[in-house]
Amino acid sequence: MNWLHDHPDVRTIRVAAADLNGVARGKRLPARFADKVFTEGTRFPYSVMNLDIWGEDVEDSPLVFESGDADGLLMPTERGFLPMPWLSAPTALLPIWMFHMDGTPYAGDPRQALARVVERYKALGLTPVVATELEFFLIDDSGKTLRVPPSPRSGKRRTGGEVLSLRALDAFDIFFSQLYDACEAMDIPADTAISEAGPGQFEINLSHQPDPLKAADDSWLFKMLVKGLARAHGFAASFMAKPYDEWPGNGMHMHFSVLDAEGSNIFNDGTPQGSDQMRHAVAGCLAAMSGSALIFAPHENSYDRLVPDAHAPTGIAWAYENRTSALRIPASGPQARRIEHRVAGGDVNPYLMIAAILGAALIGIEDKIEAPEPIKGNAYALDLPQMPTDWEEAIDAFQNCEIMPRIFDRELITNFAMTKRQELHYMAELSDQEQTELYLDTV
Incomplete structure (x- = not known):
């Protein structure tokens, strides 16, 4: 949060994780709500980490209807906030990765797969x-x-x-x-x-x-x-x-x-x-x-x-x-x-x-x-x-x-x-x- 304090011109942030194709999946939110991501995390359906290249659900995936399209918990990585210099308005990116609700790593997250190795x-x-x-x-x-x-x-x-x-x-x-x-x-x-x-x-x-x-x-x-x-x-x-x-x-x-x-x-x-x-x-x-x-x-x-x-x-x-x-x-x-x-x-x-x-x-x-x-x-x-x-x-x-x-x-x-x-x-x-x-x- 110190980074945001040092960059008061940043009004919005993106939270994003890499899906299996390496595509960034995430949300946009006002910077004033950023502290909630650190204390509570944010939630995506597990299936979001497993979308196809068009961003569509994978048919018959056990992560979709079979499981009720349940949510996983996403928390910030150790990277913290980063600027997004390609955008016209000052914006911060917060990389996140997925866990189960009990705090254990979700093995279907590619970053968690690397951490395991x-x-x-x-x-x-x-x-x-x-x-x-x-x-x-x-x-x-x-x-x-x-x-x-x-x-x-x-x-x-x-x-x-x-x-x-x-x-x-x-x-x-x-x-x-x-x-x-x-x-x-x-x-x-x-x-x-x-x-x-x-x-x-x-x-x-x-x-x-x-x-x-x-x-x-x-x-x-x-x-x-x-x-x-x-x-x-x-x-x-x-x-x-x-x-x-x-x-x-x-x-x-x-x-x-x-x-x-x-x-x-x-x-x-x-x-x-x-x-x-x-x-x-x-x-x-x-x-x-x-x-x-x-x-x-x-x-x-x-x-x-x-x-x-x-x-x-x-x-x-x-x-x-x-x-x-x-x-x-x-x-x-x-x-x-x-x-x-x-x-x-x-x-x-x-x-x-x-x-x-x-x-x-x-x-x-x-x-x-x-x-x-x-x-x-x-x-x-x-x-x-x-x-x-x-x-x-x-x-x-x-x-x-x-x-x-x-x-x-x-x-x-x-x-x-x-x-x-x-x-x-x-x-x-x-x-x-x-x-x-x-x-x-x-x-």
Whole structure:
């Protein structure tokens, strides 16, 4: 409440939680009633955490009519109030998460799912260190065809991709300057920005931090901020996996290492190869790759990105300093030895993504799973086990995977699979253009 006291110009607040698709669900209320959220919480139906991508109830979900569409209790997270710089009026956002009425965490909440994985690490005296890299397109969607917005500086449109181009960054300098100011105000550790391979495509890295929940919060809030700020500038920003058929899609890569109780990186053994525990973590991630593909590619459009020779991994393999593999061990000093997980699209729910990766890595460490030999060369040209190639295959793999119940509560597994099967059914009624219009802002 001190934050509101220090910002008397804030007249309204939003309370919001991430549903299984990562969509913000919440309420608007006058700032003078904010203290009630801290003392009493607020209530949503449990089913709100399990809506489909259109915001509709999932048919036959046990959370709806079977249970009387009962309420859960939502309380503020440790994040507290944050400004919403993309809105014209001074407004605060209060992130919340769901509990049962007796105060126990609701396992169907994606943030609670990640907290559950983090607690398992803590019980072993371990702390994951996490960073994400988020790719997005700036898009003029005012016409029937998606285009790059004209540069506010020159008024011109750049029609091609410009990898690591300062000119492409400078063309939207006002937008990026405001974005970095907003990230600082929201305590989002935005680091390097680069232009990417697609027209109007950029990537911003969020710094490593020894708090996976904050890393997930930051990624979720960053997506909300970028999309909101772009609209304030008159164009769209999209984390959609593949908005353009002819250009590479958007990914959300994750880098992680693990610290022991003394703060030492357990992936580091002083050699470039990394420790046995690092290879066990790699093996766990590989073992869970097919089963967790639905987490990394949750929408129909996601599978347009996961095709050979499109800068997104398709084979299940790992390698040293090789961007064609699903898991990459970047060249680094020994203390920074880490794993880069390269599968997820920009359209993911960050809480579920980070939980799936860290959960799989922990299973590898706990079970001492042996990793296969790292690959060399072009992964697309090798005979490798493959990721699911379509949405329905990924849903089946998620439901049938023996590893998933060791990471996620069975209720979340059931809810997420039901949500995706409903979306799969109704998505078949939409044209490609209608699908793009749906996904462009939503994911």
